Amino acid sequence: MRPDDTVTIHRPLAARNRRIAIFYLHGGGLLYGERDDLPKPYINQFLDAGYTLICSDYPLAPESPLPDIVDAVFETWRSTIALPLSTGEYEGYFLFGRSTGAYLSLLLAREISQREQGNLLKPFGVLDFYGYHTVLDNSFSMPAKAYVSLPDVPRFQVDRLASTSCTIVTSGPKAIRYALYVHARQHQGAWLDLMGLDRTAPDRTPEAWSLSNEDISRLPPLFITSSSGDEDIPFRLSKELSKKASGAVMKPVYYLPHDFDRDTSDPTGNRIYSEAIVWMGSQIEKAATSPWVPKA
Helix, strand or coil, X not given: CEECCCEXXXXXXXXXXXXXXXXXXXXCCCCCCCCCCCCHHHHHHHHHCCEEEEEECCCCCCCCCHHHHHHHHHHHHHHHHHHHHHHXXXXXXXXXXXCHHHHHHHXXXXXXXXXXXXXXXXXXXXXXXXXXXXXXXXXXXXXXHHHHCCCCCCHHHHHHHCCCCCCCCCCCCHHHHHHHHHHHHHCCCHHHHHCCCCCCCHHHCHHHHCCCHHHHHCCCCXXXXXXXXXXXXXXXXXXXXXXXXXXXEEEEECCCCCCHHHCCCCHHHHHHHHHHHHHHHHHHHHHHHCCCCCCC
């Protein structure tokens, strides 16, 4: 494992190394979270399967607006995935995110297909764990039932909690940063506002950061999992994406919370990660004969 200012890299034993990377982005509604949040049992599953796991930081809102966050994620991907691919260190990679990290992974897949990347390999696939592909759904602008019952976090408190310096924030005390998320889910329009989607420019609109049907048609293969009991992100969004994306596999779980894999004592998480790893192997085999290339 090698931590630096941006990523933590977990490497498999040399004898198991497949020279294939997983680029992981954490959740937290863009407002909180940290790169090293993936429970160790799941890290070990990936390593035992021979994958290199790269866990990445990214700038947080409201200090950084969503367009800047996506740009930063792309640049980290370029340095930790694209460059090693070009030198032969890796032979391919997957994108992986949980919750908002899954959303960012889908946006990153879109950015990779849109920006010039020469002959670099595109991702074998995307692991979408209880994420979302749009911020146009009412659940992103209306108060969430699970949070309005909590003590109110007013806007003036958010202004006090958020950093006022010009420094990019990638982490912070969880209790403080989580309060920003609670505010975002308690007040109408607050989440989009904290993302910087204030409609002051073409790239500051929810439409700009929601995948269109055309965007979805260009995505690499998807492994999607979500719980019917999700109290944060509507389960129907995962089902909707799985139906629209031609290369999607949906593995639902039932009656469990949003981040159902957080409880490692529940065998559900282990089962889903095992199924994801089997799926990853199948995508590598398919790519060997028919690599994914985004539509023109």
